[in-house]
Amino acid sequence: MTVIDLRLAPMAAVTNAPFRLVARECGAGRLTSEELDARAVLHGDDKTLDLARFLPEERPISLQLLGNDPDVLAEAARRLEATGADGIDLNMGCPVAKIVSKGQGAALMRDSLGAAVVFRTLRKAVQGAFTIKIRGGWDEHTINAPEIARLAEAEGVDGITVHPRTRAQQYTGQAPWDVIASVVDAVAIPVTGNGDVRSLADAHAMRAHTGCAAVMIGRGALGRPWIFRGVDVDRDERRRIIRRHLDLIDAHLSPRVALVQLKKHLAWYAVERPGMAQLRQRLFEARDAAEVLDLFWSLW
Ligand SMILES: Cc1cc2nc3c(=O)[nH]c(=O)nc-3n(C[C@H](O)[C@H](O)[C@H](O)COP(=O)(O)O)c2cc1C
Structure with missing residues (x-):
């Protein structure tokens, strides 16, 4: 099988530096931060600036901006690039x-004129890679991903990620991969x-179906960050990867955030283990990290 460039999707309150670095160490390609409110970046909001931090080993990494005012987005992009980010999404x-x-x-997809101004302004501001992450469209009557992609290409955008559900679909139903293929056909x-890739076989199927890069x-x-390995990973190796993730959470997050992240990620790691249903509730009720870890390792 050919090697695929597998990437970790940005997920708010989940894909922070520790999880991103674990994904990278398992083989994930270019990383992306979770969404960062552009205005909050400009206001120097502590929580947002915390989320914008990354570890040197995470590079190449893009930081993702949320906003719609072209000038605010451009200034936020400049400030984030000044921290060493390799690109802006x-x-x-x-x-x-x-x-x-x-x-x-997703509302930016309803306003192609506005989107074009944002692309042009950001393109001038961003020195590194400037990419966008789009949906199929707003709803089933307005599937305009290929049109937005062509506009983006014409304005100098370097790459496009397509999650092909519409805004109306949110995360329901099956991701219509045909829409990804139509974007691949529309731009160079x-x-x-x-969308809905749960295994290496799914990743190969998506690439075969769509021609995506x-x-x-x-x-x-x-x-399951070991999904980025591209091969089966045995139980000992999985345990090693989980321990590495826990060490990174401990080293890089404040105690309050660390406890929340510990519970969340350990609940996900435990999904495949028998007895998970009872554990989940107890994990979330645990009051400190030691209790959480004892519970988890008693099961895992
Ligand atoms: C909890 C959660 C948070 C997300 N946060 C972001 C985000 O900050 N930025 C973004 O572009 N997409 C975000 N997404 C969307 C994902 O990046 C991805 O497009 C979507 O989950 C579909 O891919 P999947 O089927 O592989 O999960 C989020 C998704 C989830 C489930």
């Missing part, structure tokens, strides 16, 4: 009501396919 897919009601995320710049995996990597 524009979020055009977030379906959350309070985001799209501000004209951001690299297209990364995304890379495959991005989100939920299929939760509790």
Whole structure:
């Protein structure tokens, strides 16, 4: 089988530096931060600046911006690039009501004129790779991913990730991979396919079906970062990878954030183990890291 460029999808409150680095160490290609509110970057919001931090070993990494004001986005991009990021990714897919009601995320796909101005302004501001992450369209009547992709290419965007569900679909139903193929046909710049890839076989199937240059995996990597290895990984090696992830959480996150992340990720790691149903509740009720770890390793 040929080697595939597998990438970790940005996931808010999940794909922080420790998890991204574990994915990279398992073989993930270019990384992307979770969405960062451009205005909050400009205001120097502590929580946002924390989320924008990455470890040197994560490079190459792109930081993803959420916004719709071209000048705010451009200034946020400049500041983030000044921290050493290798590129800027524009979020055009977030379906959350309070985001799209501000004209951001997936709402950018409804306004091709506005999107073109954002592309042009950001292109001038970004020195490194400037990429976008889009959906199929707003709803089933307005599937315009190929049109947005052509516009982006004409404005100098370097690459496009396509999660082909519409905003109306949110995360329901099956991701229609045909839409990814239609974007691949529409542009010459690299297209990364995304949506419902849960195994290496799925990744190969997506590439065969769409002709995409890379495959991005989100939920299929939760509790299974070894998916980026591209080969089967035995139990001992999985245990080693989990321990490495736990060490990174401990080393790089504040104690409060670390406890939340520990519970979340260990619950995902435990999914494939028998007895998970009872463990989950107890994990989330545990009061400190030691209790969480005892519970987890008693099962794993
Ligand atoms: C919890 C969660 C958070 C997400 N946060 C982001 C985000 O910050 N930026 C983004 O572009 N996409 C985000 N997504 C979408 C994913 O990147 C991806 O496009 C989607 O989950 C489909 O891929 P999958 O089927 O491999 O999970 C998020 C998805 C989930 C489940």
